[in-house]
Amino acid sequence: MSLDLRPSNKQWGWRAVRERGAGGGLARLAAAALAGLGCGLAIYVMEQSSALTAYPLAMIPFATSIVLVICQPEARPARPRALIGGHLLSALVGLLVLGLTGPGSVAAAAAVALAVLAMILTDTLHPPAGISPLLVVAGNLPWSFLIAPVLVGALMLAAFAFLWHRLVLRNGWPDRWL
Secondary structure, three states: OOOOOOOOOOOOOHHHHHHHOOOHHHHHHHHHHHHHHHHHHHHHHHHHHHOOOOOOHHHOOHHHHHHHHHHOOOOHHHOHHHHHHHHHHHHHHHHHHHHHHOOOHHHHHHHHHHHHHHHHHOOOOOHHHHHHHHHHHHHOOOHHHHHHHHHHHHHHHHHHHHHHHHHHOOOOOOOOOO
């Protein structure tokens, strides 16, 4: 038995309304409310989980990541490869630059530039992750930042998005894992 990861033809929610204009104003409002509910619920779960780490959720751009994977799941930057890989790679680049240069505005700018370069070259471009190297360098953050909150948070968001799209919206996110 194979697992079909392609989106179904019977999509419902924000994507269907956006693509087909289904149902007019009321359907659009309902789909937008459902997208907002999903994003809010994901952030609530993340906030509750952040109590287990030394970093509040605001330390990394998970709110913008969840908006992307809930509201534009077909976008390349919304794929799990980009969501997880982009966050990890960007934070790693920031930590490497910080280790080589120390904190400072030039180092922060270089870290962001190198993180974007690395994400593009590895096909893991996830725009919300672009702030991670800036946070790392500007905040002089430790290597543990890569694991918690970055890796743990990115995996939690991917798991949430997978469940939300499968169970609530009944669509096949992601259409491609890698």
